[in-house]
Amino acid sequence: MATPAEFDEMMKSGDLIESRNEMTPDYLKELKHTLIVSGDTELISAPAYYLAAKRAPSINAFMTGIAIIQDELAHAHIAYHILEELGEDQEKLIFSRDPKSFRYPYAFDVPLESWTELVVANGMYDQAGFCLLGDIHEKCSYGPWKRGLNKVMAEENFHLRNGRTWMKRISLAGGSAKDDLQRAVDWMFPLSVEWFGLPDSLKMHSAQLEYRLKGLTNDQLRQWWLSLVVPYCEQIGIKVPSHKETRDGKDVWELDYPFPCEFDAEEKRWDFKQPISWDDVLERWRNRGPRNAEMVAMFQEEFHKFRNAHHQNGS
Amino acid sequence: MPINLVDLGIIYSIAENDGLVEVDLTFTAMGCPAADFILDDVRERLLREDGVREVRITIVWNPPWTVARVSEAGRDALESWGLAV
Numbered sequence: 105m106a107t108p109a110e111f112d113e114m115m116k117s118g119d120l121i122e123s124r125n126e127m128t129p130d131y132l133k134e135l136k137h138t139l140i141v142s143g144d145t146e147l148i149s150a151p152a153y154y155l156a157a158k159r160a161p162s163i164n165a166f167m168t169g170i171a172i173i174q175d176e177l178a179h180a181h182i183a184y185h186i187l188e189e190l191g192e193d194q195e196k197l198i199f200s201r202d203p204k205s206f207r208y209p210y211a212f213d214v215p216l217e218s219w220t221e222l223v224v225a226n227g228m229y230d231q232a233g234f235c236l237l238g239d240i241h242e243k244c245s246y247g248p249w250k251r252g253l254n255k256v257m258a259e260e261n262f263h264l265r266n267g268r269t270w271m272k273r274i275s276l277a278g279g280s281a282k283d284d285l286q287r288a289v290d291w292m293f294p295l296s297v298e299w300f301g302l303p304d305s306l307k308m309h310s311a312q313l314e315y316r317l318k319g320l321t322n323d324q325l326r327q328w329w330l331s332l333v334v335p336y337c338e339q340i341g342i343k344v345p346s347h348k349e350t351r352d353g354k355d356v357w358e359l360d361y362p363f364p365c366e367f368d369a370e371e372k373r374w375d376f377k378q379p380i381s382w383d384d385v386l387e388r389w390r391n392r393g394p395r396n397a398e399m400v401a402m403f404q405e406e407f408h409k410f411r412n413a414h415h416q417n418g419s
Numbered sequence: 420m421p422i423n424l425v426d427l428g429i430i431y432s433i434a435e436n437d438g439l440v441e442v443d444l445t446f447t448a449m450g451c452p453a454a455d456f457i458l459d460d461v462r463e464r465l466l467r468e469d470g471v472r473e474v475r476i477t478i479v480w481n482p483p484w485t486v487a488r489v490s491e492a493g494r495d496a497l498e499s500w501g502l503a504v
Contacts, residue, residue: 172452
């Protein structure tokens, strides 16, 4: 491992880190943590999307949904593969961890139950992933991950396209289809806003920024996401609780509800009259949501069943 | 993708008659996940042309598409993007 002085020099120079020899133990720890969040998020999106893609309205739509799921699994594999190179056991990470210890955004724990909800996820959750990974792709100091993200970014564009194309199509259809779309946006928009984590005012220090594992703060990423999602929704005639203000010649996206506030995951309903603290949010995240155990079981149970059968056959 | 549909070689024929455009096209695979997007894009782009009032697209599988149908410009574009053709 590098001495603190060698490592500081590397960080200052803007060079990429290519191996463990060039890291400090603390950098390695932060890098692994960031990769686990990324891998877990990509992995869990597969069962979350699959359970909704089954309700696709046509074969073509279903194939698009399945292609997106395949992409997400490949993206997860990139992150876990890098973790393996850094000394972690990929099989254990995926198949032997307790469901509650997975580190993906809470939003995925709330069931996606229709094609409409799936395409809103593609338009909003994948947009959040696009902002987070786009920032890492541009700024990340760890070379192997930065390069691995080339493929990921191109594919995330495809997912966004699916989300946006279908959201527009459903909105144009009007009637009850558009009502369903608006209802999905109503509960999924604030979950996506929450995705970017604590506001900068509460998060004083970020090792991820210091180590150039990312380049933008939580609030900067949230603003970037809002600047992409709010105008698009307005353009297709869908209401979102946010508006633009101009301050000192700069566009700032303001939320029209207390942030954070109370969410009923079973009812998929926000109570904008009920502000809560970030401690409350962190507790909700830690407890995980309705679909956590079911989704993790979807890939863990099959793996253990297969392995047991394999061993019984004596091979 | 950095390549257009003509250079990709999936447009087999296109004809216009009195504002009606008829297109024969194929996909690079029967399970193409972008099929819907491509059909939407072709229709939307053609309808933007002056005088075009209707677009009819026929999906054909014969002759099947192979990489031999990608133009020279298309190959360069795909290679610059990291895809071996």
